[in-house]
Amino acid sequence: MCGIAGFLALSGAFAPVPAPARVLGAMADALAHRGPDDRGIHVNGPAGLAHRRLSIVDLSSAGHQPFASSDGSVVVSFNGEIFNYLELRRELEGRGHVFRSHSDTETIVEAYRASGPACVESFNGDFAYALWDSRARRLVLARDRMGVRPLYYAMAGGALVFASEVKAILEYPGMRAELDPVALDQTFTFWFPLAPRTPWKGILELPPGHQLVAEGGRVRVERYWSLAFPERSEARADSRSEGEIAEALEALLEDATRIRLRADVPVGAYLSGGFDSSATTALAKRVGAGRLRTFSVGFESAEFDESAYQREVVDALGTEHTALACRREHIGACFPEVVRHAERPMLRTAPAPLFLLAREVRASGFKVVVTGEGADEVFGGYDVFKEAKVRRFWARQPTSAWRPALLRRLYPYLAGVQAQSLEYLRAFFRTGLERAGDPLFSHLPRFELTRRARRFYSPELQASLAGYDAMEELRTALPAEFSRWHPLSQAQYLESAYLLPGYILAAQGDRVAMAHAVEGRFPFLDHRVVEFAARIPPRLKLKGLREKHILRRALGRHLPASIGERPKQPYRAPDSESFAQAPYVEELFSARAISEAGFFSAAAAAKLRAKCRASGPIGVGDNMAFVGILSTQLLHSQYVQGALSGRAERAAAALV
């Protein structure tokens, strides 16, 4: 795992900047946290590649990057893992390719030499790479199917500039950080900007499952993989019996886990106490080498804490366990660093405890952890799926008295929902009930709740967004066949193709783990598992209102019964209450700072802060608004006003 960066002059045969090695060095060093073990740069004609290395596979110097083919014509800078590299290597060796190292990086180079840019389709892994083919004068940027590893790019002064994180792109001469109001509005609707848009003006994300090819002065971005579900009316779904599907699924998950334990360093596991990470821990224990080290977060408040379940799994599976006690003030203390690493406004603090956990993992001597992330998206675990099912059932008989009573079964972990009378539940969940044909039907109540944060927009931000509708943009971006999928598949698509790469794997995944050079590995996100799960009939995923039924059937027997049948409790952390003692909040919420950034109404923000400081109950909507405003203010202060802004200009000035 690593950080990558680089550039390509789109016209001409020479590097687009004076002192290209120095620029590449600065870009690489902005990613030093991702790769503390080694550093390399490579300049060849119009192209420059940089790399920061975290050594996991082939720890020798043969794994140094950027890595060049033996004839020097193909050079790659690579972040991530190709988990099936041993199989690919055997295949390539059979076709006469000769390998010099034991790294998976060399597999990319040789696979490219064998089949060109299409080689990406043969990789099973979590990757982002930049490959320069000096003979064809072609640059290829590629990103894994699910969006585990990040990759950003921008156009600057006739050059294509790219990196694992925005902070490295900002080191390129002429780049400066400016928050994009449309991205902000998307975040305050969906929790993330719609790729390829990023929070930053002029900086794009290479979407998951895409590659970018730059040659002959032209840049094209192509999709090489997409998540697709069988049509509702068609019998393309898996027609085998439930038992047969469960058996095949178990074998596939075992293999997905087995190849994810490949590393020349010890691999640990995250263990939340929920079904998914208990399952991946059990799998890792079964297919891996005996002893396993596990890590978890615990909270003071019973509302968030899952320690009792964690202990149960640890006892049952016999792992060596470290539990990190996360207190509210720890979240408040590390939040600015979390935001600086995540480079995006966020509406929840949930990434912060995982940032602290990654630090603990690293301090314990581990660089790699297996996690249960992805199971809820792929197998239908989230309450929003049940909510949509109940609302759809209710929408068919809107006057029925007992259909909405099923709302009682939703969100058992949310006091704010459980304490409501049925009449109020009806009022809150009837959002969009009459719009059963809306492709966003499943998510309308959630998006509407999140959008309440718009009440805090400044008149200037409102004016700049006049006529813009984030939800309409999302509807337009959906694939043509979306409307022919089963409603559960539609909702799963919104979670898997959008929220997962846009928020979960980014802010809560890669960015907080790689802040401490820790790599997460996700058996449930092996694309073979994702494709297999997409064909499983929806009734076997959400059976009645039992979530992840088929997954429980496949793996439950390897877990203590209480875990195997445990209902979903999503991972959450205390939000606004974490900031009671955080010294920076007052300044960031001051009328001067709010007006300076220009996105929010100072008076409204002050009211919200006062409410969050008082001791009463704070709702989901207010919490999201508070954390969203705070993180936006932090980004403005760190990147726009702060040390990062203008650094590239100063560097450029130093060159002339």
Place this chain on the structure above:
Amino acid sequence: MHHDISGALKRFIGENFMFRDEAESLADDTSFLDAGIIDSTGVLELVCFLENSFGIEVTDEEMLPQNLDSIRAITAYVGRKLAALPQLAAA
């Protein structure tokens, strides 16, 4: 009495739910739900406020929009609850 209830209520709603606008702009019969003033936790905040400020107990059966969804509805509801507490009123 009704005047006091509605004044205190407006202040509470203004400080806790109406971040942008002045509470004075809130009409007595504006539906909190229809106007998007209140979310699910907002109902609980409101109930806490009523119990703390007026010494009443809002039962589960009374947590209904017809009792809690506008200044007018709450004023009438709290008035009824207070009237049902004769010994307290006498003290």
